[in-house]
């Protein structure tokens with residue numbers, strides 16, 4: 286049990302110590318009403334911005350607009366607070382900590398040019414974790430790509446990027462061979478899309494799925510390389526799991542729900558079973574999508590299957606083919622049908638602890654692979670009292686209920702659950718909205734949506750509560 290973060294939302298130091306620019310560094314902040322935007326320069330020198338998931342003009346390159354606020358640039362400044370933060374994690378009793386290694390900090394352009402200073406930063410972080418017996422869990426790619434690869438190669442649409450990515454992985458596998466055992470190749474592989482995450486300028490399905498094929502091959506190759514360096518490595522995949530229910534017993538809703546769930550299962554099928562499932566191949570045929578493969582790709586996917594399934598779990602969703610406008614709630618840019626049995630968070634996410642037990646069983650039944658809940662938690666507006674205290678009882682309640690279901694999945698269903706790292710164990714920038722107001726932490730960071738604050742850390746009420754949960758291995762809730 287521990288906590289989870291990601292470099293682009295937590296680290297800051299966006300150009301410090303030789304780090305190159307990442308796509309995450311050209312995404313603006315936003316909130317529930319203001320969508321985040323990406324900023325760029327077109328080949329004729331015009332500066333522009335577009336909503337994050339819109340296609341980009343051809344040849345547009347990442348560009349940082351002076352005076353524009355970008356939350357990743359300083360984020361919650363792990364870059365300068367790592368010692369203090371890790372000490373706080375240790376105080377809570379963490380025995381694992383998930384973080385991501387920023388590609389552009391290690392390879393500023395994403396190519397085979399190394400930045401030793403960037404590696405030294407991660408040496409310090411990993412050694413500090415080990416000092417407290419905290420197992421480092423490393424995400425190799427969490428929503429960040431060096432801008433150079435997007436600018437010069439159109440990101441993952443180019444096969445060359447596979448080689449760049451596996452070079453980066455190999456450096457880390459070798460360097461941390463005896464120090465890091467748990468790795469994850471790509472964060473939330475199922476929701477990767479568009480320029481901001483994949484570096485692709487066009488969003489047409491052909492480009493998208495060709496890029497995703499390259500991501501699959503890159504992951505499989507990384508697994509193969511990693512296992513050669515240390516056969517004890519546990520290299521996992523990571524999927525954003527949003528359990529879906531049919532609205533009722535109407536057969537069309539059951540089918541719709543099946544299809545929704547397949548959008549997640551597709552990624553697990555490829556990465557756990559090692560091949561493209563028939564329903565996806567048929568869909569590609571119907572949609573005229575032709576994946577260009579090299580002769581070795583199918584074999585690579587088979588060999589490079591993962592050791593465990595990591596997934597995020599925040600909410601469930603509902604399929605209803607007859608959904609009326611009034612049944613729909615907006616949950617983080619996603620339109621979802623309201624589930625009348627569930628409460629929603631302030632961001633419209635349906636809180637569903639029972640769904641976690643269902644998800645664990647469903648995934649385990651289908652794949653029989655170890656499972657790792659690498660993200661879970663409640664994004665909420667926290668109020669700081671005059672004396673600095675934060676009484677986040679809503680967060681404690683959320684965790685209590687989810688941990689109880691985890692317990693039942695292990696004890697009553699026999700699910701092989703290997704770990705639990707709640708998201709944003711210390712406050713960090715929201716990926717969806719780019720704001721600070723949506724907080725997940727047991728530890729508060731003094732920073733607001735516009736970048737004001739002194740970055741001081743403080744313990745919320747949930748800090749002591751979670752400490753006691755870890756101490757009792759989840760039995761004292």
Ligand code: P53
Pocket residue numbers: 291294428472473525597599617660664708714715716717718723
């Ligand atoms: P935020 C959407 C739906 C579920 C999970 O999200 C998601 C997203 C993308 O926003 O992302 C994961 O910050 C992701 C983290 C992210 C976390 O969930 O929008 O792996 O980077 O911060 C929570 O509240």
